Amino acid sequence: MSYTRETLATVERILEERRQQAELRQLDRSEEVLAKIPAVSQLQRELAGTIADVVRNIGSADIEDIVREVSEKNLAIQKKIGDLLEENGFDRDYLETEYTCPACRDTGYISGESCECRLALLKEVALGNLRSNSPVGKATFENFRLDYYPDEADPALGVNPRARMEQVFNFCKNYAEDFSLDSDSLYLWGNTGLGKTHLASAIAGEVAKNGFQVIFDSASNLMRKLEKEHFSPARDTTYDGAQDELIKCDLLIIDDFGTEFLTQFTVSAVYNVINSRLNRNLPVIINSNLDIEGVEKAYSQRIASRIIGNYKYIQFFGSDIRQIKKNF
Numbered sequence: 001m002s003y004t005r006e007t008l009a010t011v012e013r014i015l016e017e018r019r020q021q022a023e024l025r026q027l028d029r030s031e032e033v034l035a036k037i038p039a040v041s042q043l044q045r046e047l048a049g050t051i052a053d054v055v056r057n058i059g060s061a062d063i064e065d066i067v068r069e070v071s072e073k074n075l076a077i078q079k080k081i082g083d084l085l086e087e088n089g090f091d092r093d094y095l096e097t098e099y100t101c102p103a104c105r106d107t108g109y110i111s112g113e114s115c116e117c118r119l120a121l122l123k124e125v126a127l128g129n130l131r132s133n134s135p136v137g138k139a140t141f142e143n144f145r146l147d148y149y150p151d152e153a154d155p156a157l158g159v160n161p162r163a164r165m166e167q168v169f170n171f172c173k174n175y176a177e178d179f180s181l182d183s184d185s186l187y188l189w190g191n192t193g194l195g196k197t198h199l200a201s202a203i204a205g206e207v208a209k210n211g212f213q214v215i216f217d218s219a220s221n222l223m224r225k226l227e228k229e230h231f232s233p234a235r236d237t238t239y240d241g242a243q244d245e246l247i248k249c250d251l252l253i254i255d256d257f258g259t260e261f262l263t264q265f266t267v268s269a270v271y272n273v274i275n276s277r278l279n280r281n282l283p284v285i286i287n288s289n290l291d292i293e294g295v296e297k298a299y300s301q302r303i304a305s306r307i308i309g310n311y312k313y314i315q316f317f318g319s320d321i322r323q324i325k326k327n328f
């Protein structure tokens, strides 16, 4: 599983805040206790002294005896502190630092491995990031309305849009539920306003909920980011970059493909992303109102042939849903 730099940084910040809060709370409690039970202060100094004893004797022949003696002494002092706390109405462990996750003491790691709490945070933050900059989370399978689609055969196309869209809906729902890194790439094609963005967002939300890293953005936003990165004079060498994230994330969803402003740079960047993900066998979902001929004209034959050969083509039918919604 890979996460964006933004997600990783947010999680580090949350962990740091948790540590600081735990330590501040401990300081407050310590002050409170010392004001009420001054004797604890002397005992704490004794505790510190025993540790100094061990340090002073490192390397000496009878270090084992010293360590044993010191541990016993420590336990006795800790017991005394506990007793004093209890006598004064505190819990015995009132002076212990209370971490959100005692297992890793809010560092996020246990012996160099990610702690469960960090993994859970990554998932949570990635999903949150996804929601803040896209319709993901708002447009779900639950609030997709099939009754917006005409329930009679379209004379020009000879298909019943509602029946066809029900198939499309079920396909997308199954795709999201069964998503894995081996899932197919999809090309969702149809006129504007037929629910492509809605279903792609619903897929993104469901897949992210299952712990995969999903990038969902419009083609024009993605291109702007790539351009900025490419042409920005100060490049951050500690960061693989936006392009790398697009190539490596578990699922990339490009919304409104074909509406972005195309330059020589963007055409080659699109090809690079699509081709690199194909080479890595990583799925992509493209939403577009361009048919394959349109892709060939707008981008290049190379891009069109990559899509034809490797994507599942899903056609959307119906009248412009946004028009229908207005009349409801």
Ligand SMILES: [Zn+2]
Pocket: 101, 102, 103, 104, 105, 106, 107, 108, 109, 115, 116, 117, 118
């Ligand atoms: Zn933890």
